[in-house]
Amino acid sequence: MSQEKVVKTTTDIDSLRSEIRDKSVRVIDVRREEDYKKDHIPTAVNLPLANLLSDDSPERVQKLVNSMGIDDETSVVVYDDTFGALASRVAWTLEYLGHSDVSLLETTYGNWKSLGLEKDDVIPEIQKKEHSINLRPEILATSDYLESAKEKKGVILVDNRERLNYLEQHIPGAISLPYRTLASSDKILRPKEDMKRLLDNRGISGDSEIITYCGSVGTLSGLAYYALKSVGLPNAKLYVRSFKEWKSLSKPTEKQEDANYWDLSAE
Amino acid sequence: MASNLKQSRPKPKKGKINWARNQEADFFANTVKLYRQGKYDSDSFRRFRLQHGAYGTRLADDYAMVRIKLPAGEIYPNQIERISQLSEQFSIGSAHFSTRENIQLHWVVLEDVSEILRGLSEVGLTSREACGNTVRNVMCSPLSGVCPDEEFDATPYALATARFFLRNPMAQNLPRKFKFNFTCCEKHGMVRMVDVGLIPQTREQNGTTQKGFKIFLGGGLGNKSFVGHQLEEFTPEEDLLYTSIAVMRIFDRLGDRKNLARNRMRYLVNDMGWEKFQNLVLKERAIVRATQSVVTRLNVDDTPNEIKRPIRVSDESGSTTIDGYARWLKGNTFKQKQQGYYSVFVTLEAGDITSNQLHVLSELIQDFSSEGLARAGFSQNISLRYVHEDDLPYLYTKLLSAGLAKSGSLTMSAPIGCSGTTSCNLALTNSHRLAKEIQRKFLELKLDEDDDLRDSSIKISGCPNSCGQHGIATIGFFGGGGRVDKDMYPNYMMQLGGRSDGETMLGISCLRVPAKRVIPVILKIIDVFKENKKPDDDLKSWIHRVVNGIDDSKIKSVNDLKEILTPLTLPPSKTEDPDFYADYGSDTSYHTKTGKGECAA
Numbered sequence: 001m002s003q004e005k006v007v008k009t010t011t012d013i014d015s016l017r018s019e020i021r022d023k024s025v026r027v028i029d030v031r032r033e034e035d036y037k038k039d040h041i042p043t044a045v046n047l048p049l050a051n052l053l054s055d056d057s058p059e060r061v062q063k064l065v066n067s068m069g070i071d072d073e074t075s076v077v078v079y080d081d082t083f084g085a086l087a088s089r090v091a092w093t094l095e096y097l098g099h100s101d102v103s104l105l106e107t108t109y110g111n112w113k114s115l116g117l118e119k120d121d122v123i124p125e126i127q128k129k130e131h132s133i134n135l136r137p138e139i140l141a142t143s144d145y146l147e148s149a150k151e152k153k154g155v156i157l158v159d160n161r162e163r164l165n166y167l168e169q170h171i172p173g174a175i176s177l178p179y180r181t182l183a184s185s186d187k188i189l190r191p192k193e194d195m196k197r198l199l200d201n202r203g204i205s206g207d208s209e210i211i212t213y214c215g216s217v218g219t220l221s222g223l224a225y226y227a228l229k230s231v232g233l234p235n236a237k238l239y240v241r242s243f244k245e246w247k248s249l250s251k252p253t254e255k256q257e258d259a260n261y262w263d264l265s266a267e
Numbered sequence: 268m269a270s271n272l273k274q275s276r277p278k279p280k281k282g283k284i285n286w287a288r289n290q291e292a293d294f295f296a297n298t299v300k301l302y303r304q305g306k307y308d309s310d311s312f313r314r315f316r317l318q319h320g321a322y323g324t325r326l327a328d329d330y331a332m333v334r335i336k337l338p339a340g341e342i343y344p345n346q347i348e349r350i351s352q353l354s355e356q357f358s359i360g361s362a363h364f365s366t367r368e369n370i371q372l373h374w375v376v377l378e379d380v381s382e383i384l385r386g387l388s389e390v391g392l393t394s395r396e397a398c399g400n401t402v403r404n405v406m407c408s409p410l411s412g413v414c415p416d417e418e419f420d421a422t423p424y425a426l427a428t429a430r431f432f433l434r435n436p437m438a439q440n441l442p443r444k445f446k447f448n449f450t451c452c453e454k455h456g457m458v459r460m461v462d463v464g465l466i467p468q469t470r471e472q473n474g475t476t477q478k479g480f481k482i483f484l485g486g487g488l489g490n491k492s493f494v495g496h497q498l499e500e501f502t503p504e505e506d507l508l509y510t511s512i513a514v515m516r517i518f519d520r521l522g523d524r525k526n527l528a529r530n531r532m533r534y535l536v537n538d539m540g541w542e543k544f545q546n547l548v549l550k551e552r553a554i555v556r557a558t559q560s561v562v563t564r565l566n567v568d569d570t571p572n573e574i575k576r577p578i579r580v581s582d583e584s585g586s587t588t589i590d591g592y593a594r595w596l597k598g599n600t601f602k603q604k605q606q607g608y609y610s611v612f613v614t615l616e617a618g619d620i621t622s623n624q625l626h627v628l629s630e631l632i633q634d635f636s637s638e639g640l641a642r643a644g645f646s647q648n649i650s651l652r653y654v655h656e657d658d659l660p661y662l663y664t665k666l667l668s669a670g671l672a673k674s675g676s677l678t679m680s681a682p683i684g685c686s687g688t689t690s691c692n693l694a695l696t697n698s699h700r701l702a703k704e705i706q707r708k709f710l711e712l713k714l715d716e717d718d719d720l721r722d723s724s725i726k727i728s729g730c731p732n733s734c735g736q737h738g739i740a741t742i743g744f745f746g747g748g749g750r751v752d753k754d755m756y757p758n759y760m761m762q763l764g765g766r767s768d769g770e771t772m773l774g775i776s777c778l779r780v781p782a783k784r785v786i787p788v789i790l791k792i793i794d795v796f797k798e799n800k801k802p803d804d805d806l807k808s809w810i811h812r813v814v815n816g817i818d819d820s821k822i823k824s825v826n827d828l829k830e831i832l833t834p835l836t837l838p839p840s841k842t843e844d845p846d847f848y849a850d851y852g853s854d855t856s857y858h859t860k861t862g863k864g865e866c867a868a
Contacts, residue, residue: 163359163374176376181356201296201378258860259325260852263700264373264619264689265361 009230010106010189011077013117016041019075026070028078030086031109041079041105041112042120045069049086052093053217058133061097071129072099079105079112084188085179088222092238098134104226106187139225141211141239143249146171149211156204158212160220161243164265167256171213171246177202179220182227189223189230196231205233213239213246276630277577279344280639283568284430286338287388291395295319296381318401318439320394321380324373325690326862332690333358333372333383334397338429339407339422339449340368340643344629347641349390351625353383362625364618366683366736367446368406368643369397373690395433400445402438402515405429406461407449409642409650412572413603413610414451419478421467424507425449427565431508437515442522443530445515446487456645457767459486459495460739462532463514470501479503484514485536485544486771488733493533494771496541498548506552508565513551517544574605576637576655587660591674595663598675598715603652608637609659610652612676613666617684617702618647620671627669635662646683646724648676675706675715679723679806682706683736687729687746688850692862694729696746696757696782700851702727702735708786719796723806725789727759730861739767741807742789743774748859749781751838757782757850757857763825764814766807775814778829780836783847787835795822795831 011019019025020043027044029036036046045068052064070076076094080086087104094102105112113119141149149155150173159166159174166176181198184190190198196205204210210228214220218240228236239246247253302312313323316331324330335350350370354362357379358372365371375383387393397404407425411417428447432438438445447463450456458464464483469476480502486495502510514532521539523530536544586592601610613628620628628649632641637653644650654662666672675681684702687694705725714720728735728745737743743765749758758781762774780788796806799820812818814825822828841848850857 167359167374178356181379185352197296198379198382201299201381202376203378256327258688259327260687260689260697260700260850261359261374263697263703263852264363264686265359265621 008103009226010187011103012106013112013115016077016105017117019077025075025077026068028068028076028087028090029109030078030080030090035081037121037123039113039119039121041109042118042122043124044079044120045124045126047090049080049089049219052090056093058097058135061093062131062133065094065097065099065131066128067126069126069129070094070099071131074099074101074129076102077105078102079109081109082219083108083179083183083223084226085219085223087188088226089217089219092139092218092222092225092240096136096140098132098136104188106189108188111186139237141213141237143239143241143245143251146211146213146239146246147251149209152209154208156208156210158204158210158221158224159243160212160214160224164262165215167261169243169253169255171243172252172254174213175202177204177224179214179223182223189227192231195227199228199231199233204228207235208233209235209237211237211239213242216242216244218242276633279633280573281345282341282343282391282640284338284426285391286336286393286395286429286433287391288393288395288434289385289388291319291393292381292385292388295321295384296378299378299381314399316380317399318396319380319384320397321375321377322398323692323862325688325692325694326860329377331375331377331380333375333380333394334365335370335372335387335392335394336397336404336429337368337370337392337643338405339411339425340409341422341426341640342370342643342649343390343640344632346390346392347625347629347632349386349392351622351629353386354625355622357383361619361621363686364615364620364643364647364649366618366645366647366685366734367404368645369404370643371686373686393433396438398444400441400443402429402432402435402441403444403446405432405447405449406645408451408456409612409644409652410455410601410610411449411451413601413605413608413652414455415602415604416452416454418467418469421449421451421465421480423567423569424465424467424480424504424565427567428507428511431565432511437512437519441515441519442524443532445518445532447511453769457736457739458483459771460488460492460736460767461486461495462518463511464495465507468501477503480507482510484548485533485541487531487533488736488738489531489533490528490731490733491534492733492738492773493537494773495533496536496545498545504567505564506556509552509555510548513548513555516555517547517551572638572640574637574653575639576658577634586664589660589664589667591667591672592660592663594674594713594716595672596659598678598680600659601650601677605653607656608653609656610650611635611654611659611662612644612648612650613671614673614676614681615648615671616673616706617682617699624669624671627665628671631662631665631669634665646681648681673706674710677721678715679720679725679741680706680709680715682725682727683740684727685729685735691729691734693732694746695748695859695861696729696759697850697852698727698729698735698744698746701744701759701782701785704851705786705789708790712790714793719800719805720793721805723810737762737765738773739765739771740774741765741810742792744780744785746782747779748857749779749838751841754841754848755857755859756838756848759785761785761788763828764810766811770811775825777825778832778836780832781838781847782850784836788832791832791835792828795828
């Protein structure tokens with residue numbers, strides 16, 4: 001048996017259902033509060049992404065985590081109804097705080113419901129817990145870091161916005177890997193072999209340092225972060241403030257010249 | 268459980284022919300890697316890439332356009348759904364219907380092409396030999412099988428021909444691309460504008476009806492266009508394959524392999540003279556017939572498609588009084604020879620469709636087409652056939668909510684525009700966007716409802732090569748650059764009177780029209796026509812007389828028309844009207860910039 005710790009990126013539906021029955025998991029629903037109140041996966045607590053983003057400093061995140069009854073040992077599964085992107089951003093934030101046992105539900109809540117699985121409108125009583133802060137700067141890229149790192153050999157910068165956005169403007173040197181590429185028809189991430197082949201074709205493999213970014217708050221690129229993790233790529237970072245910040249800092253950008261490609265997109 | 272309450276469709280019909288070979292995806296991926304590692308020179312790689320249906324992209328080496336073949340234009344719901352997904356994942360969230368019954372995905376990262384090939388192969392589609400010097404997609408009229416004027420349905424023959432030549436060693440390294448067009452009747456289709464054009468016909472012999480074709484050879488549109496010649500009075504169906512092989516063997520042997528600009532078969536026919544070429548074909552066919560070591564036949568599957576009106580649980584029927592229904596019905600539907608059934612043509616803007624619209628379309632085919640599949644059209648559109656007349660209003664409301672119910676698909680208000688500067692290396696102008704602008708103007712003025720214009724056409728190419736088929740348009744345009752002192756502006760040569768029916772002729776050059784004056788010039792032509800027309804005239808017949816110098820109104824020739832139009836085309840100064848100097852879809856000054864062609868199409 002391999003001694004290597006298996007990094008779990010997603011949790012499959014059946015495992016989550018049995019963990020819920022065993023009460024061995026904390027489930028986080030990151031949809032809006034009104035949607036959560038209507039119905040959600042039984043025992044799930046609600047942390048709307050917007051709420052987290054209003055202040056995602058480690059101290060605040062620690063408070064939120066404590067209030068959701070999560071300590072360093074709690075197994076956490078996050079889900080959304082936005083193809084896994086919002087859940088990824090929340091999961092990454094927990095990882096950054098130093099929480100190691102966090103994964104994404106393999107599917108969306110919409111799909112969960114269409115499969116006819118259990119749902120609930122009960123808001124659970126939560127016992128507060130104490131989580132430590134053990135920041136993991138190695139999974140975060142700031143604009144300054146990115147600016148110097150992207151010049152280095154072996155660093156791959158990945159833009160996860162749609163292709164048209166990329167053609168129109170992107171960070172120099174970035175390659176385009178639209179978030180839509182990452183999912184399969186019923187899962188938020190492709191099966192491992194499939195994902196590996198796709199990334200391998202694009203030269204995203206081995207020990208390279210890989211930095212993902214998207215439009216504004218690191219959701220689409222958060223999903224890409226987990227896509228990289230799902231195939232065991234060890235050195236992924238999220239540029240969490242993404243292209244919005246990059247532009248506001250007036251850093252250099254690049255575009256595809258000499259073609260009216262946008263005219264190909266039917267309105 | 269909730270899911271059981273959802274109304275589910277019966278299983279969609281799937282294609283009978285698997286055009287794909289799934290190992291081609293891996294092979295392509297590996298070859299791209301070798302090429303990137305410098306183990307494959309760029310010329311060989313380009314040939315390989317084109318053979319697999321990946322075309323280069325405008326001034327951007329790292330992107331490709333993947334051209335998916337739809338032999339005979341047939342496409343099934345699961346295939347459309349898959350293309351919807353692939354366009355979202357690997358392209359720009361939209362796909363493009365071409366004039367040759369292909370669907371194109373643009374701005375695909377070269378390294379992702381293999382993923383598209385894989386996705387296509389799972390639903391039986393291929394892009395193999397969609398580009399390159401091979402037999403390109405075998406076309407068939409979208410009305411074959413439903414056209415009241417046809418002798419019989421040519422679709423099975425088109426499919427069999429496509430099947431015979433796909434991956435066939437004899438078609439892998441021709442001097443140049445080679446195209447087959449099957450059609451239903453003289454009126455629909457372009458059999459004289461292609462290497463091999465075929466119209467089904469029958470004859471009575473010894474009391475039995477024999478099937479066969481009228482075959483036209485050596486036509487084609489391009490930098491220089493030629494009208495094809497009819498090989499013989501009647502080619503019986505058993506000679507169809509022998510004739511095709513004979514023609515290709517002659518082309519393979521004698522075609523020009525050096526001069527890229529003149530190596531389509533039409534140049535060979537023209538240089539040699541038709542009679543000589545015709546004799547060669549007939550002799551070669553006798554040899555082919557005599558020397559096949561085994562009986563070589565087309566595998567024609569004549570089993571008719573099952574026609575079964577889809578059953579809906581809900582009884583929503585839509586209303587015939589809903590806004591725009593009558594207009595849509597008039598401009599977008601074709602009454603089939605089968606009692607009670609219509610073919611519905613979906614108008615697209617210059618062939619573009621979003622991934623979401625493709626998804627909707629896939630469902631609508633299942634819900635409305637009694638044959639359970641769709642057919643790509645000749646003019647960058649798609650048709651759902653065998654729609655029961657009682658279902659038309661409801662289909663209209665469904666199309667309307669998907670933004671797919673624009674009027675005028677079968678009229679002059681649906682111009683063709685090639686991809687132009689949106690993705691093509693050779694383009695000089697944004698013909699693609701111009702086609703959309705004309706369409707929007709025509710619909711705004713409700714010209715799609717004008718019976719005088721219905722059978723006319725507007726076709727636009729972004730350069731002198733004829734992907735936009737300008738040569739066979741009633742009013743055709745091809746792009747170039749104009750200049751006032753140092754300042755350049757996008758400009759088009761306008762040609763008039765082209766047609767591709769039984770009286771096929773190429774358009775006659777009239778004058779150069781700046782891009783931003785194209786719409787006023789077209790509208791002016793319509794005005795002049797209205798003033799001078801005879802009571803039974805339509806625009807097409809009137810222009811036909813004008814270009815042939817046989818009209819007796821005050822417009823006697825193209826020159827008379829040119830005189831009237833010239834004032835509209837004079838360039839203003841750049842300070843007066845800076846917009847004149849920018850192409851459609853661009854706010855910066857126009858300049859021409861092109862890359863290397865890989866064979867226009």
